[in-house]
Amino acid sequence: MRAVLRSPLVSLLLLLCAFEGAAAARTRLHRKSLVDRSPDEARVERVLQSLSLREKVGQLLLAYPQISKDGPVEAGGVLFVGPTLRKIHAAKVRIRSSRQRAHIPPFFAVDIEGGSFNRLNRYPSIKDLPLARDMAALEEPVVEAWGVRVGKAMRAVGLNMNLAPVFDVSSTGHMFRNGRSFSGDPEVVKKKATAFARGLMRAGVIAIGKHFPGYGDLDSDSDHEHATVDWDPERVRAQASVFRAADPFLGGVMMSNIVYSKFGPKPAILEPALVSLAHENGWITITDDVAIQALAEQIGAEREEVVRQAFLAGNDLILTTEPPDWSGGLDYFGIITRLAESDPKMAGQLDAAVRRVLRLKDRLGLLDKM
Secondary structure (H helix, E strand, C coil), X not given: CCCCCCCHHHHHHHHHHHHHHHXXXXXXXXXXXHHHCCCCHXXXXXXXXXXXXXXXXXXXXXXXXXXXXXXXXCCCEEECCHHHHCCHHHHHHHHHHHHHCECCCCEEEECEEECCEECCCCCHHXXXXXXXXXXXXXXXXXXXXXXXXXXXXXXXXXXXXXXXXXXXXXXXXXXXXXXXXXXXXXXXXXXXXXXXXXXXXXXXXXXXXXXXXXXXXXXXXXXXXXXXXXXXXXXHHHHHHHHHCCHHHCCEEEECCCEECCCCCCEHHHCHHHHHHHHCCCCEEECCCCCCHXXXXXXXXXXXXXXXXXXXXXXXXXXXXXXXXXXXCCCHHHHHHHHHHHCHHHHHHHHHHHHHHHHHHHXXXXXXXX
């Protein structure tokens, strides 16, 4: 047979194709490993021990993008809400800049559930993402495919954490009316919410289930009013078991603002027993927005006390819609630093929370170069 002579251009094209194929294979491997990958405990511990007290405290903050465009990014996570994703290119630039200015790569988080609860509804491939209630009527592979599509769109922008899906079992009430709940049937919620979370993880995005341990059929909107249920502990654990069904595909849970009176007089994000219930699965726990005034009013204290109690309850990420460097906002760094300095037990609790955050970041591959 005659040898086939290739021009330099053809050879270059073949080389590029091979390179792209290898890159795609590496991407597939990374995405697969996000589900199965275990954190490198030695690396996590090494990074933890290298951090100053202020850097440790920073890892506990999931905050609205800071005001400064050139100062160091100290928050462990950057939260995109409201208008921050209306201009996709600007969001990409902001994320890229924040990543470059951070010593520890941050989480870049958003909540994309479906329907009107879609912060990326300007992104073409997911602008028609159905509500959870509508996805419940779809087959599991289709729901998972939507999760993959959302995850890919997020990764294209630079986002790596979705504060979704909703695991609340609701056949009536607030979560049912707004379509954020998949169903009032716990088995349907388990299957469909898990499928969506699995799709996100396949695309390389951390899924955060909410609102732990469960909103149920409660009619109140806990973001704006006092919301209480008197469920016995068995019912609370039954609601929490819906989240546990998705264990391999969840990086953590967002705690609810509901008061579960059998566990104490405070909202779940401030009750140590309920935060510990979430930690049983090794998940990180994330508060809902601690900047809302309703939380402070519920406990009859100033907003600073909400942050203080959120840390004391054992939460790993304290979410706030205030920029961390806003002069009119709370001194989040100062509040938690003073607690950690006040008692060796508090310093140990800080380390435990930061360790959980770093373990999730390592699972996501954010610590690979550290």
